[in-house]
Amino acid sequence: MIGEWLDIGWVDEIPVRGSRTVQVTGGDDIAVFRTGDGRVYALADRCPHKGGRLSQGIVHGGAVACPLHNWRIALDTGEALGEDKGCTPVIPVKVSGGRVLLCRASTMKAAA
């Protein structure tokens, strides 16, 4: 039976105030973030503006700054902050026993 969650690794494999990616064949990568206070979030690795790799941005507070044009994207909702408008898909993620788990359905949908 297929579980609801995909185990992608240990939480400390993600740098604090940094990000790692998960590749899904046939779709966008997923960027998995870890904030300064240890929260973990996952977003499609595409800025809603020009498709910049959010996983390469600077994580500060609960947001990431896109490396291409410095749009700030909220990690929990995927919404652009400030004056900018746009939203990137959020992939439900949880941490259990130090392991990072991604929602299987949303992850696979990213490839569809």
Place this chain on the structure above:
Amino acid sequence: MDHQTPSPHDTREHLVVIGNGMAGCRAVEELIARDPTRYRVTIFGAEPHVNYNRIMLSPVLAGEKTFEQIVINDHSWYATNTIDLVTSDPVQAIDRAAKTVTARSGLCVSYDRLLIATGSDPFIIPVPGKDLPGVISFRDMADVDHMLEAAGKGGAAVVIGGGLLGLEAAHGLTLRGMKVTVIHLMPTLMERQLDEAAGWLLKSALEARGQTILTEANTAEIVGDTHVEGVRLKDGTLIPASLVVMAVGIRPSVALARDAGLEIGRGIKVDDHMVTSDPSILAVGECVEHDGNVYGLVAPLWDMCRALADGLTDSHTGYRGSVTSTKLKVAGLDVFSAGDFSGGAGAEDIVLRDASRGVYKRVVVKDDRIVGTVLYGDTSDGGWYFDLLKRREDISGLRDMLIFGQAYASGGAQADPKAAVAALSDDAEICGCNGVSKGQVVACIGAGNATLDAVRATCKASASCGSCTGLVETLLAVTLGDEYSGERAVKTVCKCTSFGHDDVRREIVAQGMRSIPEVMQKMSWSTPDGCSSCRPALNYYLLCALPGDYKDDQQSRFVNERVHANIQKDGTYSVVPRMWGGLTNPRELRAIADVVEKYDAPMVKVTGGQRLDIFGIRKEDLPAVWADLNAAGMVSGHAYGKSLRTVKTCVGSDWCRFGTQDSTGLGVKVEQMTWGSWMPHKFKIAVSGCPRNCAEATIKDFGVVCVDSGYELSVGGNGGMKVRATDFLCKVATEEEAMHYCAAFIQLYREEARYLERTAPWIERIGVAYIRERIADDAEGRDALAARFLFSQQFTQDDPWAARAAGEHREQHAPMARFTPIDATREMA
């Protein structure tokens, strides 16, 4: 009812409690308060003691309290309430069919209702040596006795885990005279309760008390033959110790319940009445999971025990979960946190930092409601914030004063921050650093100092740590009324601070600051961990101020500097190997050609800086590309960085009929001296062999034009959107002098320009006369600048590519996981 039964006279229902700790006994207390006679009660405890307050073990360790002082219920309580207490005899099995429990001694007791209150077990990290004598946890009185015994012999202790428990153990052992090192896996202490800023304050305070705190330190093994002798970290560091306290965390103690076949999640699953999957068995405290939550704090336990006692006395009220707050004294330092302080969409931070008092307060607000708070140093308003949070109170009315605390915010007539400041007495201190009173500031403003900078310059208020900037600005507004423009003359670094770049740089050097969180605290940053504008700037300023000493913060660098390549709009990278002075050879060209083919790079381009740019390299291929280029002797060209880019040259006197000097040779030497240096912005150099200037030296940051009699040096040019030709600096006679002046000029730029300010706008701001004065006229100053540059260069001329190719920061290049969705139709077949 099938009593197996010890007491023929007592026919009451028998409640057996497994666990003589805070939860088990509190439940019994609550029960007795409701109906003192309904149940006959037996409590099993694994320890030899009566019920004591586990939270107070730290003061016992620290010598502030005795065991007797932390006892909650002594023997007379058990006797008065006819409770049978079985100590030193842990229950080892539950027989649900027979409704009996069996303890280690063999004692078998039947129950009508069973309450499991086994609490939690310390988590022991599975490293070699974890079972050596001298390795202990910090969970009960026996552990404290072990620690006191070890401390009696003196020596060194290592505490693994920088959470509350670990820090309490470290504090106690330090007070008992041991030399203590705390090893913590995460970058900040108590990261679950505190944000980075508060964690940094805590770390500084503990270090000031003599503890060694190692963050981001990963334990590899505990060493020793018959007894612990030390701890070895993954990086190879060995820390000698005769005592190791493992305090990395706790987990619900569920083994007994699991063996009995009860439903287990992260803890023993219970309903709102604390009943497990067996209706006769209840559970309470840290061992349970309620509605998906497991609690490791004491406050939820009281609520659980109330619900449990209500259920046992047939007046079901039910437990609805707890919103928890943590108010702690860690080693005598006050910290408080509650709710969600992760920020996120729509969340706004209100931050108050008072550097001189060591206070940090942060309230997170979302939709006009408090959703989280972190307090350090002054936690007196923790309860008030927590109350507002739990009641989901609309705080829009108090917002401006919220961060100053309850006394201030509910001050009625002072409901306006201006009025509150206006109401301060004349002798109220405004600036703690420089001891300036309100009366002095007002007098200073009255004497014509109408801006913040003028006030700072005249009476020194807010001129040091800056935490009273807001107060001084309010005083300006109150005193001048409409005449105060409110505009700062200085452009701030970003919206996280009221300070400009020059203020920040000056204070970093003046106060000897050593880390980004330290700057943010001492200069009263208004956000918890900055933003993408200030973090790279602070990282650069610290790197420049502390060459060789400051640990570069990768997460404060723009992606190009983190992966040492240029991100392109499709997410691939371009790679530019260094070609010294624009020279190359067949071996390098062959290696580049091979890379282009091997990694299928779609384009190669000759750059304006006389080198080759390979486009379309995928991030995961970067380390392999660098390894291949390294093998041919090439290093990173830093074409991605705020750093020395290229030294462009013309062919010079060796080949050119007009050439006056060896411009190519000088260019190569200059590039070898300057490569790898981090700068406020990109920096380009060129050396032309004659005044025809084929290398375009007069639109570079530093240009050399060779003439028959020597070398003409000029500075501050650039191409780009706004072309600027260089200003002439001076003429020197020898190559050595040209290089020496170059080094001095670069260092002046590195030390005095603002982050992201190129030499052209910098020189237009400060004037070329100043540059001439510092570089051309002041020989001593020039020598000192050049020496500082060369000193800092020794730490930066490692090829970052070689380190990456060898595996450093490998995680930045590889995905964490890969998934391929299975085609649904194929899966069916």
